[in-house]
Amino acid sequence: MAQKWDWKRKLKMEKIISGFIAIFGLLILANCTTQKTNAPENIQREWMLVEFQDFSKDVMTSNKARLDLSNKEKTNQFSANMGCNNMFGKVSFNVDGTVKFSEIGSTMMFCDRAMDLEQAFGKELPTMTNYKVEGHYLTLSNSSGKVMKFVASDWD
Missing domain, CATH: 1.20.5 (Single alpha-helices involved in coiled-coils or other helix-helix interfaces)
Structure with a gap:
C-alpha cells in the first residue's frame, strides 16, 4: 500500500x-515585445540633409542627400543616400533626446561627384548621439559639437 x-x-x-x-x-x-523606437512620431519621415560640415547646400541638394526614417514596419531601421550608394542600418531614438546608429552598411559603387559627401556622412553618422526635432527640422549632434541638420522632405 x-x-x-x-x-x-x-x-x-x-x-x-x-x-x-x-x-x-x-x-x-x-x-x-517587438523592438520599437521610443522616438516621437514626427521623426518617422524622410529628411533631406541641409547642413553638414563644409559642404554647400547646393551640393547636398543636387545629390539629393537624404536620411529615411519612414519605415513604419521596422521603426528601428534607417536608410540614407548621399547621391550614390545606399546606406542602411539600425537606429534607436530615445525620449531623452539620445540616438544610436548601429550595424551600418552600404552598397559599394564609385560615383565621382558624390564620394566626398558620402564618405564624410558615413564616418560621422555613427558618432551622432543626440537628436532634436524643432518644427520641420531634425538636428543630430555628438559630444564633439559636430552637427547634421535635416529638413523634412514633405515640408513645403
Whole structure:
C-alpha cells in the first residue's frame, strides 16, 4: 500500500512542477515585445540633409542627400543616400533626446561627384548621439559639437 501512495504522490508532484514551468514560460512570453523606437512620431519621415560640415547646400541638394526614417514596419531601421550608394542600418531614438546608429552598411559603387559627401556622412553618422526635432527640422549632434541638420522632405 505504501508503494501505491508514493506513486500517486510522485505523479501529483510532477503535475505541480509542470504547471509551474508552464506558468513561468507564459510569463516570459508575455514580457516579450517587438523592438520599437521610443522616438516621437514626427521623426518617422524622410529628411533631406541641409547642413553638414563644409559642404554647400547646393551640393547636398543636387545629390539629393537624404536620411529615411519612414519605415513604419521596422521603426528601428534607417536608410540614407548621399547621391550614390545606399546606406542602411539600425537606429534607436530615445525620449531623452539620445540616438544610436548601429550595424551600418552600404552598397559599394564609385560615383565621382558624390564620394566626398558620402564618405564624410558615413564616418560621422555613427558618432551622432543626440537628436532634436524643432518644427520641420531634425538636428543630430555628438559630444564633439559636430552637427547634421535635416529638413523634412514633405515640408513645403
